Each structure stands twice: as structure tokens, then as C-alpha cells.
Amino acid sequence: MKKRNYTLIFILMILVLMGLALASLAMGSADISPGEIISSLTSSEDDYYSKILITIRMPRILAAIILGGALAVSGFLLQIFFGNPIAGPYVLGISSGAKLFVALLMVFLLGKGIYINSLGMVFAAFLGSLLAMGAVLLMSQKVRNMSLLIVCGVMIGYICSAITEFVVTFAEDSNIVNLHNWSLGSFSGISSGQVMFSFVLVTITVIVSFFMSKPIGAYQLGEAYARNMGVNVKVLRGILILLSSLLSATVTAFAGPISFVGIAVPHIMRSLFKTAKPIVMIPACFIGGGIITLACDDVARTAFAPTEMSISAVTALFLAPVVIYLLIKRKEMQRG
Amino acid sequence: MDKKIKLEELSVGYDTPVVSNLSFSVEPGEIYALIGPNGAGKSTVLKTITRQLNRINGKIYISNEDESQMSEESIAKVISMVMTERIHPELMTCFDIVATGRYPYTGALGLLKEEDKAKVLESIHLVGAEAVLDKDFSKISDGQRQRVMLARAICQEPEIMILDEPTSFLDVQYKLDLLALIKRLSKERNIAVIMSIHELEFVPAIADKVVAVDGNRQVFVGTPDEIITGENMEKLYHMKPGTGEILVEGLMAYSKNIESLI
Numbered sequence: 001m002k003k004r005n006y007t008l009i010f011i012l013m014i015l016v017l018m019g020l021a022l023a024s025l026a027m028g029s030a031d032i033s034p035g036e037i038i039s040s041l042t043s044s045e046d047d048y049y050s051k052i053l054i055t056i057r058m059p060r061i062l063a064a065i066i067l068g069g070a071l072a073v074s075g076f077l078l079q080i081f082f083g084n085p086i087a088g089p090y091v092l093g094i095s096s097g098a099k100l101f102v103a104l105l106m107v108f109l110l111g112k113g114i115y116i117n118s119l120g121m122v123f124a125a126f127l128g129s130l131l132a133m134g135a136v137l138l139m140s141q142k143v144r145n146m147s148l149l150i151v152c153g154v155m156i157g158y159i160c161s162a163i164t165e166f167v168v169t170f171a172e173d174s175n176i177v178n179l180h181n182w183s184l185g186s187f188s189g190i191s192s193g194q195v196m197f198s199f200v201l202v203t204i205t206v207i208v209s210f211f212m213s214k215p216i217g218a219y220q221l222g223e224a225y226a227r228n229m230g231v232n233v234k235v236l237r238g239i240l241i242l243l244s245s246l247l248s249a250t251v252t253a254f255a256g257p258i259s260f261v262g263i264a265v266p267h268i269m270r271s272l273f274k275t276a277k278p279i280v281m282i283p284a285c286f287i288g289g290g291i292i293t294l295a296c297d298d299v300a301r302t303a304f305a306p307t308e309m310s311i312s313a314v315t316a317l318f319l320a321p322v323v324i325y326l327l328i329k330r331k332e333m334q335r336g
Numbered sequence: 337m338d339k340k341i342k343l344e345e346l347s348v349g350y351d352t353p354v355v356s357n358l359s360f361s362v363e364p365g366e367i368y369a370l371i372g373p374n375g376a377g378k379s380t381v382l383k384t385i386t387r388q389l390n391r392i393n394g395k396i397y398i399s400n401e402d403e404s405q406m407s408e409e410s411i412a413k414v415i416s417m418v419m420t421e422r423i424h425p426e427l428m429t430c431f432d433i434v435a436t437g438r439y440p441y442t443g444a445l446g447l448l449k450e451e452d453k454a455k456v457l458e459s460i461h462l463v464g465a466e467a468v469l470d471k472d473f474s475k476i477s478d479g480q481r482q483r484v485m486l487a488r489a490i491c492q493e494p495e496i497m498i499l500d501e502p503t504s505f506l507d508v509q510y511k512l513d514l515l516a517l518i519k520r521l522s523k524e525r526n527i528a529v530i531m532s533i534h535e536l537e538f539v540p541a542i543a544d545k546v547v548a549v550d551g552n553r554q555v556f557v558g559t560p561d562e563i564i565t566g567e568n569m570e571k572l573y574h575m576k577p578g579t580g581e582i583l584v585e586g587l588m589a590y591s592k593n594i595e596s597l598i
Contacts (some may be wrong), residue, residue, distance in 0.1 A: 224386070224417075228416065228492075279445060
């Protein structure tokens with residue numbers, strides 16, 4: 001595909017994202033029309049609507065975009081790492097590892113009445129991600145078959161989730177209610193501070209990933225050829241693990257585990273752009289992840305309003321079929 | 337003449353050596369064929385030269401420079417390779433695959449400049465793969481794929497090319513075409529080639545020298561006529577006494593005919 005076409009798709013995607021963000025501002029239990037949005041955002045008065053928009057809806061929309069984008073890029077990097085389009089932070093149990101560590105830290109510190117800041121949460125999640133990733137890597141040395149490895153990842157996810165459930169159930173604190181919502185995956189109640197923090201962290205990580213496009217592209221031809229092109233494969237593998245874990249850890253720290261965005265979005269983007277080149281895919285996954293996650297979050301909060309669904313329930317409903325399709329297509333290719 | 341690549345008492349293997357005391361050197365424009373039975377360590381030797389495996393012992397010199405002291409980037413500008421393992425790139429055209437050969441020469445983001453694109457097209461033209469230029473690499477035939485991989489190796493502008501059984505999986509016409517191509521490229525561009533090959537009948541026609549490894553750490557180096565003898569074949573391939581002579585007689589007659597085709 002020509003460069004011009006890439007640019008065109010990017011422009012369209014950005015327009016869709018902006019349109020969706022504006023529409024999302026209008027959606028919700030309090031009915032606010034587009035006209036009212038503009039007037040309350042432009043006026044300096046601190047009215048009821050602007051309060052809802054600025055303190056509740058805006059951070060949530062931004063969080064869905066930033067963290068959804070982060071998740072998709074994390075998935076793309078993992079897919080490069082494993083040389084397989086069915087890898088992602090959720091199915092490999094990496095999100096659940098992060099969830100477990102955040103839950104442990106929260107329960108432990110809340111029990112002592114200590115407030116945890118964003119940095120602490122992300123750090124705990126990052127540690128959990130790395131540990132789960134370590135377990136997956138250990139297994140990947142024994143299990144060469146990717147489908148089996150994913151089953152192992154799902155099992156790691158179950159184990160981590162089970163321990164998290166124990167911790168949450170037996171912890172005595174009123175804040176646990178919050179923890180319970182979070183452990184299912186939700187953008188609700190995210191603060192502007194947390195949004196700002198994740199914006200900075202995710203932006204830096206995605207930009208670093210973008211500038212790694214060249215060696216990542218070489219790695220797509222396999223380890224041997226990458227090395228022959230002059231890539232330090234060991235260093236690259238380490239960087240891929242760190243970047244993807246940091247991205248999925250940031251997401252889990254603030255929104256809990258979100259299913260299937262990491263696998264499905266890179267696949268959708270590859271089909272849309274008809275390329276797997278990292279220099280196109282990294283920005284594409286980020287914007288595409290933002291669009292899809294925001295759309296899913298809109299469904300989560302408005303479909304049965306005022307009752308909210310967990311974001312993972314919605315993403316699973318829409319994106320798990322994409323994963324099933326990928327598994328079947330892969331099997332067919334192996335036979336063919 | 338200067339030695340492009342020189343192996344000095346090289347021992348290679350995973351834990352224990354498979355091939356020991358391997359010494360030979362290749363000049364620009366020369367082709368060395370690496371032969372031996374399955375599992376004798378041909379691929380292991382080639383993987384060690386391309387630094388995918390660590391050496392157990394010995395030294396490799398590239399234009400008199402110790403390879404272990406060279407950076408990944410500087411090696412990439414000198415050595416290119418075609419491996420036996422098939423690659424499964426996703427959504428990459430043959431042009432994209434060949435273009436990865438420009439990696440050592442492009443900037444931080446790996447974007448191709450006009451001269452890089454020209455070099456890619458030139459390499460594709462050299463191997464005669466224009467027809468598949470825009471085709472998906474995973475959807476072309478094995479023979480075309482090997483040509484594209486060879487174009488990729490050429491595009492890297494190497495002084496040394498390492499080819500691991502480049503003719504495997506190909507039908508006879510593709511084998512002949514590919515070998516003719518390798519020979520022509522090596523002579524025209526002064527590239528030192530080390531290639532492993534199973535088909536002994538092609539060796540005299542393509543190789544200047546032969547390196548035979550037997551899996552018991554024995555190594556023979558010499559011209560095709562010196563190495564491909566009945567006695568050596570019996571030793572190398574554990575053949576029954578007397579059968580080596582018959583094999584070599586047939587091989588040599590066949591290879592004389594082939595020489596005009598390559």
C-alpha cells in the first residue's frame with residue numbers, strides 16, 4: 001500500500017476517535033446534548049453539567065483512549081516477541097499477574113490506613129506483570145506449541161485471579177468494594193491525576209516503542225536473520241518484555257484487567273492497513289486500541305444504565321470472536 | 337590474494353564439539369562447498385560463522401580482523417546469509433523481504449532512501465524475481481522464495497555469503513538455476529561463498545573447494561577432485577567397501593554433463 005493511503009487511513013481513524021470522544025461526552029445517565037456540552041465547556045461557570053463532564057466523563061474517556069491504546073501496543077509487542085498473532089497480555093496471564101500484585105499492595109496498605117499513589121500502583125502492577133511474564137517464558141521453553149502456551153497463560157491468569165479473589169474476599173475494609181469493581185476491569189472512578197500519570201507513562205513508552213520499529217521489523221523475520229542484520233537480539237527481547245509489561249501494567253493499575261484488546265486490535269489493524277510493519281502498526285494500534293476500547297466502554301456504561309457492566313465483559317463479547325477466528329485461520333494455514 | 341574469511345582451528349557444537357580443528361580460508365569470488373552426512377555439523381559450522389552460536393574454540397577472521405572483536409553492525413555489512421529454516425513473515429511482499437537486506441545501511445527508523453530502493457530492485461532483477469515483486473512472500477513457490485532470499489542476501493552488499501543448503505526443497509530446474517545464479521554472483525561481485533549442500537553431483541560444477549565434515553570431528557579440505565573419491569565417500573557416509581567407487585564414477589559423469597548447465 002502507498003504511503004498516501006496510510007496517511008489517509010490515519011486521518012480517518014483520528015477523525016473517528018475525535019467524533020467518538022465527543023459523542024461519549026454526551027452519553028450517560030445525565031442526558032446532555034451536544035449544544036449543552038459546548039456551552040458548558042466554553043463557559044467559565046462551574047455549573048452542574050460542566051462538573052459531570054470535566055470530573056467524571058472527560059477523565060474516563062481519556063483513560064479509555066490512552067489505556068486502550070496502551071493495551072493494543074502491548075499486545076502488538078508481545079506478538080512480535082512470540083512471533084505469533086495470538087499473544088496478548090490478557091490471554092498470557094500477564095494482566096492477571098499485575099492485578100494480583102496491585103490487589104495485594106492495596107489490601108496490605110489500606111489495612112494500615114496508608115494511601116497508595118499512582119506510581120506505587122503502577123510499580124506493583126509492573127512487578128506482577130514481569131513475574132507472570134517470567135512464568136510464561138519459563139513455560140515457553142518447554143512448550144513450543146503456541147496454542148498450548150496460551151492455555152498455560154490462561155491457567156496462570158486463573159491462578160492469579162483466584163488468589164486475588166481470596167485476598168479481596170478476606171480483606172476487611174470498606175474500600176474493598178472499589179477493589180472488587182476494579183478487579184473485574186473498569187474505567188469508572190478514574191481520577192484526572194491518574195489519567196495524567198498514565199498519559200505521561202504511556203506516551204513515553206509508546207514513543208520508545210515507535211523508535212524501536214527498525215529492530216522490531218528485523219525481528220519479524222526471525223531471530224537468525226535479525227542477528228544477521230546486526231540486531232542485538234538479547235537486548236531487543238529484553239526491551240520488548242519491559243515495554244509490553246510496562247504498558248499492560250499501567251492499564252491494569254488504573255483500570256484492572258481488560259480482555260482481548262491486546263490480541264484483537266493488532267489483528268484488526270493489520271487487516272485494515274494490510275501490513276505488519278511496526279512503524280505503521282505501533283501508531284495504528286495505539287489509535288485503534290483507543291477507538292475500540294472507548295466504544296466498548298461507552299457500551300459498558302450506557303447499555304444497561306444506570307447499571308454498569310465491567311469493561312472486560314464488553315470487550316470479550318466483541319473481541320473474543322476475533323480471537324477465535326484467528327485460532328481457526330491459523331489452524332487452517334498449518335494444514336494448508 | 338587476501339583472505340576474505342579465515343577459520344583457524346575452529347571447534348563448533350552445542351555443548352560438546354561436533355566439528356573440531358576446522359581450518360580453511362576463502363578468497364573473494366571463491367565458492368566453498370560444505371558437505372557431509374546428516375547431523376555431521378554443517379549447519380552448526382555455518383551458524384557459528386554467522387554468530388548465532390558461540391564458538392567452542394578457535395578463531396574466525398574476516399579480512400584479517402578477529403570476528404569476535406567486531407560489532408554486530410560491522411559484521412552485518414560484510415556477511416549475509418540464507419538459512420534452511422523457513423521464515424513466516426506476515427503480510428510482507430517480496431520487495432519488503434529483500435528490502436530488509438538494507439537494514440545495516442538505513443537510518444534510525446529504517447526508512448528506505450531512493451538509493452536503497454534502487455539497490456532492492458537491482459537485487460531482485462539479478463535473481464530474476466521481478467514477477468513476484470509485489471506478491472505476498474508467504475504465497476509464492478519454494479523456488480521463488482529461495483530466489484527472493486538470495487536477493488535479500490545480495491541486497492545486503494556482502495563480501496561473504498553463507499548459504500545453508502540453498503537448493504533443498506527445490507525441483508531440479510530450480511536447483512540448477514539457483515546454483516548458476518550463486519556462481520555468477522560470486523564471480524561478478526567478488527563474494528566469498530561458503531555453502532552447505534547435500535547434492536554431491538552439483539559440487540564439482542559449482543565449488544572451487546570442498547570442506548567435508550564427517551560427524552566424528554574429522555575434516556577434509558581440498559578441490560572437488562581431491563575430496564570426492566570413492567575412499568572418502570565410504571568414510572564420510574559410512575558406505576560399504578567398494579560402493580564408494582561406483583557412486584563417485586556415476587557422480588562425476590553426471591556432474592561433467594551438468595557443468596555446461598550451470
